[in-house]
Amino acid sequence: MAPSNPSLGEAVAAEKPETLPSDTVLIVGGGPVGLLLATVLAFYGVKSLILERNQTTTKWPKMDLTNARSMEIFRKLGLADGLRERGVPSNIPYTVIISSGLSREKAITQWWHPSVDEYRKQIRTQNDGTKPLEPYQRISQSIFEAWLKESCDANPLIDLRYGNKVEIVQSEGEDVKVTAVNSQTGKRVDFISRYVVGCDGSSSKVRTGLGIPLDGGPVPGFALLVHFKSKDLARLQKQGQFWHIFFVKDGGMGGAIIAQDEVDTWTVHLFLPLDADHESISSEEAVYSVLGGMGEKYEVKIDEILVRSTYRPNVAVSRSYSALNGRVFLAGDSAHQNIPTGGYGMNMGIADAYDLGWKLSAVINGHGKKGLLDSYELERRPVAALSVEHSKVHNDVHGALGKLLLPDATVINHDSKEGEALREKIDRHYQEHDGENRDLGIEMGFHYKSPINIPDDDDSVHAPVWTASRYIPSTWPGVRAPHVFLNDGTPIFDHFGKDYTLIEFPSAVDLGSKHIADAAKENQVPLKHVVLPGEDNASKIWEKHLILIRPDGHVAWRSDSTQDPSSAKRILDAIVGTQNGEAKEKIAFGVSGSGVVSTQSEEFVLEKMGDLQK
Structure with a gap:
């Protein structure tokens, strides 16, 4: 009989290697990033095989917000x-409360984020390019992941195999060999694939097996998480309906509760020092302790404890996003890990999956070149560094409570001048530092810098100044193109093609768009040409007459005209990765004290990483 949980050494005799067709991508990890990568590949007609070590999708809520860019x-x-359809109803606002305990009638302060319905009204009314097309959406990862798995199961281009734990990833000639052990049979199977993507989480076997180092590490302290059912809304929502409540406790930020579905499912986080004995704390006690804040324990009727675990966040970025000469890639938590503040972690993975997915598909389908794959690391890695830095900025807002509560935290619940003054001080602090889940510049204002984006040839025009708090609409090459509603009420994004799109705002003279279209046809690059006459608002926001859009909605090139067929060919060669890749400079990205991504040489350094690990 095969062992129930065989290691690689104990595994029974290996089966015959399974060689995948050259047009099939092997994905290690069937969490949300791996499932979405397979979905993106299938969207572009590319097959994939997913190997997932677990037998089913996660039971844990994990992330609870899919942001606007996602x-x-x-x-x-x-x-x-x-x-x-599976998330929180669209009429419910996303309110974040700061409380000293539910025994008090009023919270200290709150951040109000509009409901999806309210956000849509803002987007429709403020048609100036500064808003996303889609509002965010609250949804628990346990629901999100199960739904995405159902979608993948129904897709004939996706082969999803649960219960297969990958142990070894190594070179096999020009291909990659992946060795996995089936947890049910104990059999070892080798898979041979042209491309492999590690979406296997923070302890990635793909990354560690190939010796790719991480820069960063775990943060001090950990959290005890209790996921539970309760319909005791009168007590839970005593200070108002909420998405999150952060609780002041023991002279600092002591815990939080998350409303997962606005019905009966909740998650409590009890923040603990590293030397705390979490096993001595019952799940019920953890819930009551967090909800009590600075006061006595606050009991609610708990109908069911769903799951319980501990969690110690890591803050890290992989030193490389690829290996084995561009045959193996990392995406999601295998490439970067983040603390939860800001909600950047899984949303970063979603963006990784789409970026890598369309680029791999273009190469496999024949119109993309190696430079496209090289651009994945050049573009996504600095964005990971940016999100890591700003999740720390958001975390520091809560971390500042310790100093704000001095000299006497206990007065916070007193109905006295001292208590009122302390509560007002905390209120001001949170209202002055309200960027968490609000900073659109982090979510969609970043600027991809790689050779597949062609800079303006007009030296008098400068790239937009980046700011964390706002998305500044621009079609500067490398940025996300601005959303705008056209005269007929349709969003310009809905006119994009599946692959590349040439947007033309025509003028009285011939702009030479035919040269771009002809070059695309000659190079067999799928291109949709969209002509938008009379769109004065959109034309003003989009800045140029001709804008070439990548499959991910970022700008590849722009100009007011192109009259030279040879220039058009050079443009098409560059955007599909023909002219770059082989001479790629080995660089890495860090985050400066100002939060702006900076280029460094030799080693990847997050300058403030040490602060998180003290």
Whole structure:
């Protein structure tokens, strides 16, 4: 009989190696990033095989917000409506409360984020390019992941195999060999594939097996998480309906509760020092302790404890996103890990999956070149560094409570001048530092810098100044193109093609768009040409007459005209990765004290990483 949990050494005799067709991508890890990568590949007609070590999807809520940029990606894939149907209803606002305990009638302060319905009204009214097309959506990862798995199971281009734990990834000539052990049979199977993507989480076997180092490490302290059912809304929502409540406790930020579905499912986080004995704390006690804040324990009727675990966040970025001469890639938590503040972690993975997915598909389908794959690391890695830095910025807002509560935290619940003054001080602090889940510049204002984006040839025009708090609309090459509603009420994004799109705002003279279209046809690059006459608002926001859009909605090139067929060919060669790749400079990205991504040489350094590990 095969061992129930065989290691590689104990595994029974290996089966015959399974060689995948050259047009099939092997994905290690069937969590949300791996499932979405397979979905993106299938969207572009490319097959994939997913190997997932677990027997089913996660029971844990994990992430609880799909941000606006991620929702734009799901809209492109035709999945936005299905995701929203399973999430929190669209009329419920996303209120974040700061409380000293539910025994008090009023919270200290709150951040109000509009409901999806309210956000849509803002987007429709403020048609100036500064807003996303899609609002965010609250949805628990346990629901999100199960739904995405169902979608993958129904897709004939996706082969999803649960219960296969990958142990070894190594070179096999020009291909990659992946060795996995089936947890049911104990049999070892070798898979041979042209391309492999590690979406296997923070302890990635793909990354560690290939010796790719991480820069960063775990943060001090950990959290005890209790996921539970309760319909005791009168007591839970005593200070108002909420998405999150952060609780002041023991002279600092002591815990939080998350409303997962606005019905009966909740998750409590009890923040503990590293030397705490979490096993001595019952699940019920953890819930009551967090909800009590600075006061006595606050009991609610718990109907069921669903799951319980501990969690110690890591803050890290992989030193490389690829290996084995561009045959193996990392995406999601295998490439970067983040603390939860800001909600950047899984949303970063979603963007990784789409970026790598369309680029791999273009190469496999024949019109993309190696430079496209090289651009994945050049573009996505600095964005990971940016999100890591700003999740720390958001975390520091909560971390500042310790100093704000001095000299006497206990007065916070007193109905006295001292208590009122302390509560007002905390209120001001949170209102002055309200960027968490609000900073659109982090979510969609980043600028991809790689050779597949062609800079303006007009030296008098400068790239938009980046700011964390706002998305500044621009069509500067490398940035996300601005959303705008056209005269007929349709969003310009809905006119994009599946692959590349040439947007033309025509003028009285010939702009030479035919040269771009002819070059695309000659190079067999799929291109949709969209002509938009009379669109004064959109034309003003989009800045140029001709804008070439990548499959991910970022700008590849722009100009007011192109009259030279040879220039058009050079443009098409560059955007599909023909002219770059082989001479790629080995660089890495760090985060400066100002939060702006900076280029460094030799080693990847997050300058403030040490602060998180003290």
